[in-house]
Amino acid sequence: MKISYSWLQDYVDIDMLGVGVEEVARALTMVGLAVEGIEEVGPDTVFDLDVTTNRPDCLSHLGVARELAAQFRLRLNKPEMTALPTVEAQERLPIEIAIEEPGLCPRYAGRVLTDVRIEESPDWLKARLEAVGQRPINNIVDVTNFVLFGLGHPLHAFDYQKLNGRKIVVRRARLGERITTLDEVKRELTPEMLMICDAQVPVAVAGVMGGADSEIGEGSTTILLESAFFQPATVRSTARSLGLSTEASYRFERRADPMMPVQALNYACRLICEMTGARCVSEVVDENPAPYAPRPFTLRLSRIKQVMGVDVSAGNVADILSGLGFAPEVQGEEAVEVCIPSFRGDVDVEDDLVEEVARHVGYDKIPTRYPAPTTIGHFTAEEPHDRRIISTLVGLGFYEAMNLSFTIPAKEERFLTQVSAMIPISNPLTEMDTHLRTMLAPGLVESLRQNLNFGNRNVRLFELGPVFFPGESENFTDHREVRHLALAATGEAFGSHWNHSAGEFDFFHLKGVVERLLAGMGATAEFEQLSDSAYLHPGVAASIRLGGETIGVIGELHPRVAEAYKFTTRVLIAEFSLESLYAAPLAEPEYQRLVRFPAVERDLSFLLDREMPFSTITSAVQALRVQGLKDFRLIDLYYGQNLPQGKISLTVRFTFEDPTGTLTQNEVSERYSQVVEALKLQFAIEPR
Amino acid sequence: MQGVSSLDELTAVRDKYLSRQRGVLALEMRKLGSLPSAERPAAGQLLNRLKGVVTEELERFQEELKSSANAVRLKTEFLDVSLPGFPYPEGKIHPIRRVWREMEEIFVRMGFSVETGPQIESDYYNFEALNIPKGHPARDDQDTLYISDNLVLRTHTSPVQIRTMEGKEPPIRIIAPGRVYRRDAVDATHSPMFHQIEGLVVDEGITMADLKGSLEAFFQQLFSPDTKIRMRPSYFPFVEPGAEVDVSCIFCSGKGCRVCKGSGWIEILGAGMVHPKVFSMVGYDPEKYTGFAWGMGIDRIAILKYQVEDLRLFFENDIRFLSQF
């Protein structure tokens, strides 16, 4: 909202204060009318004011002047707003006003003026309007705008000659009715819309914009000035459905002043008659079927103290509220009785009055006090899990990525064998954010692609964030938000180094990361060959299973998908749900006494069928529960030409130890043979 | 010992003479039994002395060998220490997470508990319970993404405040961080998804002075101990009185610079005293309890703190960007 400094002075004598423009701007900011810019316009200074939606009364110079008057304890000088006399009876022109929708239009006032000369406005008026960024049009339109920006009340001028039946009817639009508005757009109307009509057709969209057919122009000599009060919701919904926002609708939808229609009308008539020699040829017709009833209210001084934390004297409260138009009456020591002015529809509860007092006492006068904590702070139950995962991944060389929660089904389709149900957004802003994601991998793969485009080569990303599932219900009442973790990597396992050859980041690098992650959370996962993932290479993919439940997948991006994203290097992906991992608090460490006696290692090399998963060997060894077998691990794997067809050569290392003493060679051999014999029996392994 | 030049060769010599099984001395010892008893003590002594001499000599020689081996190592081994070290890959947490954590940690130290809630919210929790009924102009300010007539992507984390108050009686001292959504086109300063951290304190005797004090304490920890805050009146439907809170510019200490557009202040959050209607809706007695609430953008603080010129960078995941935090 643009506010002219000299226009303000019409209503309040700021110069008397002897303070500069900057000081006035600061005062406005500190009462809640933030000055966001100060601009010199000719001899005038113009403030750019941020007026919050609850203060439509400050969408005018009078309203802003009132705030200054209250702040600086100055007098507010309102213009003369009494009615001019009407011409003699024989010269009068008829006008009839009928409100069919008093709920939507509680008040409608109008007056007919004749001998109007439509011409250019005088310089003082043009200067006022230009200062606040309004282009002068003609004297009549300019007066209505002057009243709009001066008093905050929207007016409209009809060409009286163009009104059928010399009549105004405030009613809803009829089915099929149309209007061409002042912006030359023909608009279809619906019965939800409130219209200003003559005896036959709509002539204006109530509170929004006038119609072109009844517009005043150079030939107009007789006009009807409209000054009404419309219910905010009806103006808002009409303006929205027509896609129109005007200075008038902006004020009406925030709530204009229900007591202002006649005053604004009188003021406008005075200006027009003065400037053009026009004469008032009708009475002020004031249809007011639902008159505004001022509301009495009590403000307790104790409440001010309870909310603000400071004492404000009854006299000070009364002065502030009086300046703001609340007509306060001090009731003893405890309370002030007020009457809410008609232009303050925002004041609804006692605390609204506390705010009025606080604003004008000044928020900067409120002391600073740190409230002693009465509670012990804690993080969420998930925070330790999050932290452990994130610190592990960061330590292993992954950057944390964040993608938006939105996607489109086409992006996920590539990653799914059958498209799962997704939650759609009913009013998406663009075609690229129509649904909520059900997986993180597509976004992360895209981020990887982007990174390669940016020229980054070895990229490892992870994302820890929510995905969304619709559930069974049609209106998504049983939807679920699930925390997922996804990892994506491509390029070299380690950056090139002069002393080490760099290998490609491969499946086992990523599997190691997942294993480390899960181990850090006290979990051991099983990895099961997965050949039917839509986006993973069927030979290089596994499902990640935890306690019999599949929580996610890991593998190399399917060549088909990799091609679609134009990857030329291998891309490794893992994604899994964190739900079951987060279900319990992180376990406390369990200390095991250290064995003081040396451990003994024995290696075993053997041939095995290539088809046999290594995990079956591991499970078999574990199932034997060999006493003192502390560790069992694969230390070498070889397959090549000098081996029999279909065989691989493995070397595993057994570590034995005994907490009670040093194991003898015999004891070790006995245990070692126990394992070897069992493996021979179960898997027909051939020791080498 | 002639010709012995390595520790391995020395071990062979030692084994030859001193091995318990086959060493020359061990074999001679075993022969003692076949000597006449009168000669045995003298011969035994002689052998033991010999063993001592040999052992001593071997040890001396071993020391010599070691020090000459070290001398060789010291002479031949040399590295250019200016060559690069091994490039263990770098990882970083996201800058938003970094700022988010920093803020959470400060608040937890101040006795606040972290509460969370769903991102898909009902109209009731996102609007109605916050004194924003249907048709309220504030609904236009926060253009909303809808899932259904009754479900929205939450436009702020305030629903968490309502859910917390419904669940327990005061005293309440919580923060609610998380993802929030608006129907905003993506540009340098807007994103349809961003992160927010809201706070709520409810108890008997809580006033605007406590609001000021709490926020000042927070920002002095987040920025610097001399940070000042300024409150000025503003409007949010769920608080009354409402306030906009500015912090003294962290770049010019309030003197005025490019970042604060010369004002010395940076607008940073919205706050206020909890509206009595909000209290009534969760069943708190507004005469007994008062409280304050605030909300600020985590992304916005990150932008401010690191002077990032474009919000979109946070969601592009370019590692050249991520590696800087």
Ligand SMILES: [Zn+2]
């Ligand atoms: Zn600055």
